[in-house]
Amino acid sequence: MKTIDIVELSHRTGLPASTLRYYEERSLISSIGRKGLRRLFDATVFQRLALVALGRSAGFSLSEIEAFFSSDGSASIDRKLLHEKAAEIDHQIQMLQQVRDGLLHVAECPEPSHLECSRFQKMMHIAAKKQARAAKR
The missing domain is CATH 1.10.287 (Helix Hairpins)
Structure with missing residues (x-):
């Protein structure tokens, strides 16, 4: 499984590292470990961040977007x-x-x-x- 550190993730998504850390704090994304002081993420983080971006562009709050994800981490959007x-x-x-x-x-x-x-x-x-x-x- 390919991992990506927070710096590269920030660069590739355009989101500041502080936003990524905040999203992790809100359980919108989750790191899989660390390399030194840098958080590491697996490739599924891009899909989760895309879902967050879509939710934000539709006007959903972060609290509402949190509900898009099941306890197991899969997407489960209430129709x-x-x-x-x-x-x-x-x-x-x-x-x-x-x-x-x-x-x-x-x-x-x-x-x-x-x-x-x-x-x-x-x-x-x-x-x-x-x-x-x-x-x-």
Whole structure:
């Protein structure tokens, strides 16, 4: 079995060694030993790191990604969780499309000032409400 030390792993993945150590601390990856002071990993670490990267790019937290792995270290992703995340992303897309459409309207609004645009006023009001709700949490 080919092993790779943490320096080479860092170089090949672009992740700082500190992140790799943190991922090991969180049990997302595990070293198989040491060579001097350097941690050693087997080749399966690339697949695990790829799964972590995919999870992060989909917006999963590290805690959620930890649940992707069984106690034996194999990947075991809850399909219900994937559906929930996809629905969450769909909601974010809808919200961003609304924001984009509002911004485009305001950019082309014939009113002499943005503050005189009723749609812009509505957008500011909604944003202020959301901020106030978030602050209460």
